[in-house]
Every structure is written in C-alpha cells, then in structure tokens.
Amino acid sequence: MTVPVLEVKGLNRAFGALPVTRNVDLALEKGARRALIGPNGAGKTTLVNLITGALKPSSGRVLLDGEDITALSQAERARRGLARTFQINTLFRGLTVLENICMTIGERDGECNNLWRAAGAKRSVIDEALDYLDALRLTDDALKLVRELPYGRQRLVEIAVALAQRPRVLLLDEPAAGVPSSETHLILDVVASLDPDIAILIIEHDMEVVFRFARQITVLVAGAVFTEGTPEEIMANADVRAVYLGEAIPGGGRHD
Amino acid sequence: MDASETQAVLSARSAARARAADYLARRHRFRWPECLPWLLAIAAFFLLPDRMTFGAQVLIMVMFALSLDLILGYAGIVTLGHAAFFGVGAYTVGLLIARLGYTEPISSLCAAAMVAALIGFGTGWFLLRYRGLTLLMLTLATAIMLQETGNLRSDISGGYDGLPGLTIAPLFGIFQYDLYGHVNYLYVLGVLGLIFFFVRRIVYSPFGQALTGIRENVRRMHAIGSPVHRRLVTVYTIAAAIAGVAGALFTQTNAYVTLAVFDFDVSAKVMVMLILGGTGRLYGAFAGAVVYMVLEDYFSKMSPTFWQFGIGLLLVLTVLFAPRGILGLIEGASGRAARRAGP
Ligand SMILES: Nc1ncnc2c1ncn2[C@@H]1O[C@H](COP(=O)(O)OP(=O)(O)O)[C@@H](O)[C@H]1O
Ligand SMILES: [Mg+2]
Numbered sequence: 001m002t003v004p005v006l007e008v009k010g011l012n013r014a015f016g017a018l019p020v021t022r023n024v025d026l027a028l029e030k031g032a033r034r035a036l037i038g039p040n041g042a043g044k045t046t047l048v049n050l051i052t053g054a055l056k057p058s059s060g061r062v063l064l065d066g067e068d069i070t071a072l073s074q075a076e077r078a079r080r081g082l083a084r085t086f087q088i089n090t091l092f093r094g095l096t097v098l099e100n101i102c103m104t105i106g107e108r109d110g111e112c113n114n115l116w117r118a119a120g121a122k123r124s125v126i127d128e129a130l131d132y133l134d135a136l137r138l139t140d141d142a143l144k145l146v147r148e149l150p151y152g153r154q155r156l157v158e159i160a161v162a163l164a165q166r167p168r169v170l171l172l173d174e175p176a177a178g179v180p181s182s183e184t185h186l187i188l189d190v191v192a193s194l195d196p197d198i199a200i201l202i203i204e205h206d207m208e209v210v211f212r213f214a215r216q217i218t219v220l221v222a223g224a225v226f227t228e229g230t231p232e233e234i235m236a237n238a239d240v241r242a243v244y245l246g247e248a249i250p251g252g253g254r255h256d
Numbered sequence: 257m258d259a260s261e262t263q264a265v266l267s268a269r270s271a272a273r274a275r276a277a278d279y280l281a282r283r284h285r286f287r288w289p290e291c292l293p294w295l296l297a298i299a300a301f302f303l304l305p306d307r308m309t310f311g312a313q314v315l316i317m318v319m320f321a322l323s324l325d326l327i328l329g330y331a332g333i334v335t336l337g338h339a340a341f342f343g344v345g346a347y348t349v350g351l352l353i354a355r356l357g358y359t360e361p362i363s364s365l366c367a368a369a370m371v372a373a374l375i376g377f378g379t380g381w382f383l384l385r386y387r388g389l390t391l392l393m394l395t396l397a398t399a400i401m402l403q404e405t406g407n408l409r410s411d412i413s414g415g416y417d418g419l420p421g422l423t424i425a426p427l428f429g430i431f432q433y434d435l436y437g438h439v440n441y442l443y444v445l446g447v448l449g450l451i452f453f454f455v456r457r458i459v460y461s462p463f464g465q466a467l468t469g470i471r472e473n474v475r476r477m478h479a480i481g482s483p484v485h486r487r488l489v490t491v492y493t494i495a496a497a498i499a500g501v502a503g504a505l506f507t508q509t510n511a512y513v514t515l516a517v518f519d520f521d522v523s524a525k526v527m528v529m530l531i532l533g534g535t536g537r538l539y540g541a542f543a544g545a546v547v548y549m550v551l552e553d554y555f556s557k558m559s560p561t562f563w564q565f566g567i568g569l570l571l572v573l574t575v576l577f578a579p580r581g582i583l584g585l586i587e588g589a590s591g592r593a594a595r596r597a598g599p
Contacts, residue, residue, distance in 0.1 A: 052479065054475075054478070054479075073478075074478045074479065075477075075478050075481045075482055075483055075484065076481070077481075078478070078479060078480055078481030079481040083479075083480075084479060086475075086479075090473060090475050090476045090479070091473060091476060092468070092469055092472035092473050092476060093472060093473070094468075094472050095468065095469075095472060096279075098276050098279075098280060099280070099465070102280065102465070103465055103466065103469050103480070104480045106462045106465060106466065107466065107469075107477075107480050107481050107482045108480070108481060111462040112462045112463055112465065112466040112482065112487070113462075113463065114461055114462050114463055115457070115458050115461045115463040115464075115490075116457055116458075116461055117461055117462065118283075118284035118457075118460050118461065119280070119283075119284065119460055119461055119462045119464065119465045120280035120281040120282065120283050120284055120460075121281065121284075123277070123281070126276075126277045126280050126281065127277070130273050130276060130277065133276075134269065134273070139269055139272045139273060139276070140272050142272065142273075142275075142276035143275070143276050143279055161476070161480065165480055165481065
C-alpha cells in the first residue's frame with residue numbers, strides 16, 4: 001500500500017470547554033477527491049485550520065508524505081505543498097489580482113527574499129501568474145484591485161492563489177460560499193477540472209456537487225468522524241440521512 | 257463559435273495579458289515627477305542660504321519619516337517607539353566624539369547605522385511576534401527603557417543636560433563644516449539621496465511586495481508560506497539603521513545631543529509627519545516632513561505658546577479630508593486628470 005499524501009491521526013482540539021475536533025482520523029491518497037460534509041458548526045473549518053497549522057491541536061498528529069509536520073509552522077507546511085482556500089475570502093484586497101498571484105509565486109520560489117531586484121523584472125513569474133488567471137478566466141480582471149471585484153470573482157482569485165502555490169494537497173473550504181447560485185457553476189467547473197494529481201479535500205454543502213465531485217466522503221458531526229465511505233455508501237446510510245442528509249439528498253428536497 | 261471569432265477572443269486575451277504584464281514590468285521604472293523633491297532641495301540651497309541648518313533638519317526628518325514608512329506604510333506595523341533608533345544613532349555619534357574623541361563623520365554614520373540595526377534586530381526579533389496594542393506598548397517601552405538607561409548612566413550620556421559642543425572633523429578630510437551649515441546641508445542631502453535610492457529599491461523588490469502583503473492580509477501571507485516574522489524583523493532592522501543614520505546626522509548638524517531624542521514626542525512627531533504626507537507612498541515622507549517642519553517653524557514664530565494648536569488642526573484636517581495624506585491628494589488629482597485626458 002502507498003503512503004497517503006496527507007494523514008491525520010487522532011486529532012483533538014477544544015475551544016475552552018467546547019471540544020470542536022474529537023479524535024479525527026483522515027487520509028488523502030495522491031489525487032484523492034474527498035468531500036468533508038457535516039452540519040454547520042460541526043468543526044469542518046477548524047479541522048482545516050488544524051491540518052494547515054493555523055491552529056495547534058491539543059493532541060494528535062498531521063503527516064505529509066508520511067512525515068510528521070505537527071510541529072511545523074503554517075508557512076512551513078504551505079511551502080511543503082499544503083494549500084487551502086478560506087471559507088471567507090482572505091486576499092490582498094488593496095492589491096491587483098495579478099499581484100495577488102505574483103506574490104504567491106514569489107513566496108513559493110523564495111523570490112521574496114530578494115531586496116534588490118525589481119519585482120516586475122522577472123517575466124517568468126508574471127507569465128506563470130497570467131497562466132493561472134487565464135485558466136480561471138480572470139485575465140481581464142488582472143489589473144483590477146481585488147476589492148473592486150464582485151464576491152464571486154474574488155472566490156476564483158482565492159482558488160487561483162491556492163493553485164499558484166503548486167500544492168500537492170489542496171483543502172477547499174466551501175469554495176462557492178457566498179456566491180449567487182447563478183454563478184456557482186463557474187466555480188464548481190473550475191474545481192472539477194483541477195489537476196488530477198492534487199489530493200483534494202472539499203468542504204461543500206451542496207449535495208449534488210458533493211456526489212458529482214467526490215470519490216470518498218467523510219461525514220463530520222459534532223467534531224468527530226461520524227462515518228466515511230463512497231458517495232453510494234453515504235447515500236444509503238440511514239444514520240447519515242437522519243443526522244444530516246435528511247433534507248438535502250439530490251432531488252430529494254431543498255439545499256440549505 | 258467560428259474560427260474568426262475564436263481568433264478574436266484569443267487576440268483580445270493576449271492583448272489583456274500583454275497589458276497586465278507591462279504594468280508590472282514598468283511599475284518600478286523612474287518617473288519624471290520624482291525629480292521634483294530633489295530639484296526643490298537643490299533650489300533651496302541656492303535660494304535660502306541663511307536657512308541651511310533648518311534645511312538640514314528638514315532633510316533629516318525626511319529620512320527619519322522614510323524609515324518609518326518602511327515599517328508603518330509598507331509592512332503595516334504601528335510603532336510608537338521609533339525614536340529609540342533615532343536616539344541610538346544620535347548617541348552613537350555623540351559618544352564617539354565626547355567620550356572617545358572620534359570625529360570622522362562618515363565612519364561615525366556607519367557606526368550609528370550598525371548600532372541602531374543591532375538594537376532594531378534584537379528588539380524586533382522579540383517584539384514582532386506581537387501585534388496591535390501589545391506591540392504598540394512594547395515599542396513605546398523600548399524607547400523609554402533606552403532613555404532611562406541613558407539617564408541611569410548620566411556620567412556617560414550626560415543625562416538630560418546632554419553632550420554639548422560636539423564638533424566633527426572635515427568631510428572627507430577636506431570640507432570644513434561652516435557656521436552657516438552649507439557643507440552640512442549638502443552632506444545631509446547626499447546621504448538622504450543614497451538612502452532614498454536604497455529604500456526605493458527595497459520597496460519595489462519582491463521583498464517589498466511581501467511587506468505590502470503582510471500589511472494587506474497577514475493570514476494569507478502565512479497561508480502562502482511566507483516567513484512573516486523573518487520578513488518583519490528584516491525590515492525593522494533596516495528601518496532602525498536608517499533612523500539611526502538620521503539621528504547621527506541630527507547630532508552632527510546640531511553639534512549637541514540630549515536624552516530628549518528618545519522622547520515620546522519624537523516618535524509621535526515623525527508619525528504625524530508621515531501620515532500628513534501619506535503612508536506607503538515613498539514621497540509621503542518628503543511632503544509630510546517638509547510641510548510639518550515649515551509650518552511648525554512658522555507657527556512657533558507667530559505664537560510661541562500656542563503653535564501646537566496649528567499642528568493639531570492640520571492633523572485633524574488631514575485625517576478628515578485627506579486620509580491618504582498630501583501624496584494621496586496629489587495622486588487623486590493627477591489620476592482624475594489622466595482619466596479626463598484619456599479616451
Ligand atoms: N476561534 C474560535 N474560538 C472559539 N470557538 C470557535 C472558534 N472557531 C470556531 N469555534 C467554534 O467551533 C465550532 C466549529 O466551528 P467551525 O469549525 O467553523 O465549523 P464548520 O466549519 O463545520 O461550520 C463552532 O461551534 C464554532 O463556534
Ligand atoms: Mg466552516
């Protein structure tokens with residue numbers, strides 16, 4: 001058996017007296033397409049924060065390529081190929097879209113250690129940044145400030161930044177959150193066409209999207225893994241229906 | 257979509273690409289209006305020959321404000337203790353002359369830069385882990401502690417009476433510093449030019465970009481793998497060195513130094529200047545320091561007891577009506593003009 005790219009073992013975290021992550025185990029193989037679902041407040045975002053190092057767990061381990069990275073800083077993990085998007089846009093709002101991407105490439109390649117060369121002088125960086133923007137149809141917005149873009153386009157920038165990190169593991173926290181439903185397909189198309197080698201964990205509420213995109217699903221309830229399996233298994237699981245899917249099965253009712 | 261349509265879309269996209277790439281590739285290039293402050297500084301030398309000591313003091317404050325701009329304007333760190341490094345530079349030169357009899361000006365400047373950088377590195381490494389109010393208090397405390405250290409060893413520092421009568425050796429061993437400060441003015445202007453060149457390089461470098469990233473969104477910087485603490489310590493050290501040089505020039509210009517260089521007033525004043533001129537704009541330091549110093553000079557002659565009211569009013573007007581400072585106003589006006597002139 002191959003070593004998973006990302007592995008989470010017995011992760012725990014509490015906020016004060018409130019346990020928000022409880023003994024979570026999770027593994028992503030190379031090229032994985034796993035969805036993480038669960039009711040609001042289940043601790044999905046917290047789990048992403050623990051995996052990326054934005055939060056420290058009270059116990060448990062995170063492994064990247066079998067190597068323990070629990071003690072590493074968030075930045076160090078990012079440099080090793082662990083990227084995430086945020087549920088709420090977290091971008092350089094006062095900079096242009098292109099600068100957002102160039103910055104990411106600059107930090108990825110260690111260019112930003114350079115105090116002397118002009119930032120715009122390396123054409124290869126700009127070209128690569130524009131390639132990401134091209135792929136997400138953001139080229140026309142390249143010179144706009146992020147804060148001038150509609151929220152839905154900003155969501156795309158959020159993904160473009162993560163891609164510019166050239167990640168091996170990508171954690172997408174509700175990539176279509178806050179986007180008008182008429183525009184969500186744009187974002188989900190992008191997500192569906194991501195590099196098949198990247199291991200992806202997506203948090204998403206729209207069950208149609210989940211069942212179309214994911215090959216595995218993990219259900220998180222009250223901070224603990226409730227169950228996991230293929231989309232078919234999850235759909236057939238009566239307990240999952242009871243706690244979560246009840247009203248959100250494809251064709252079976254409304255989405256929240 | 258037929259072939260010609262596809263062609264049109266593709267060429268529109270490559271045009272957009274070229275435009276975007278050009279913008280970034282050109283941004284750091286020199287623009288003619290950038291000559292203006294330097295021409296003014298040279299003009300002042302010829303037009304106001306009897307105000308050269310004041311002129312040098314203005315240029316020193318420009319340099320000091322420029323160093324603050326690196327950390328406040330670019331990296332977004334608010335500090336209330338930047339006088340610490342100005343003071344360290346000022347005292348390095350003062351002590352070299354008064355206690356060691358070392359009077360060579362340029363190597364003294366270098367020594368001041370080095371000592372200030374060292375203290376900037378040491379304090380920065382410790383306190384830049386914090387943000388917000390905590391950081392504010394820690395920077396403030398740094399300046400106070402340095403001042404009190406000086407006070408404790410007044411046998412060395414001269415205490416609040418300071419070190420008077422500091423004279424420096426001729427510049428390059430040739431140019432005697434004259435009573436009217438002509439040589440000194442050109443000397444300060446030269447040093448400022450050199451330092452400005454450095455700062456400009458830094459601001460437009462990938463490192464400078466990373467600083468604006470930290471200012472814009474530090475959470476994102478962590479997420480893309482930026483060693484934020486290291487970047488902050490680096491820029492803090494550089495800014496400390498530059499502030500140290502400004503302090504050193506201050507001592508050399510005035511031929512004395514007292515512990516007042518560490519005063520909270522000094523930290524506050526340089527911040528007011530920078531906000532007045534415009535933060536994160538490179539030339540904001542020029543505009544702010546010049547306007548502040550000239551008005552201060554004017555008001556204090558007009559009303560020796562009440563002049564600070566004028567400065568206060570100016571600050572209120574700035575933050576209410578020109579929140580991006582004088583430079584922001586100029587950019588806004590020229591931007592509007594460009595749009596009107598454009599297609
Ligand atoms: N920084 C924090 N401090 C205290 N409580 C938090 C914090 N972050 C999240 N929580 C709590 O943890 C629980 C899980 O939050 P979250 O991980 O955002 O859930 P989800 O993403 O599944 O909706 C919620 O009850 C939330 O209120
Ligand atoms: Mg969430």
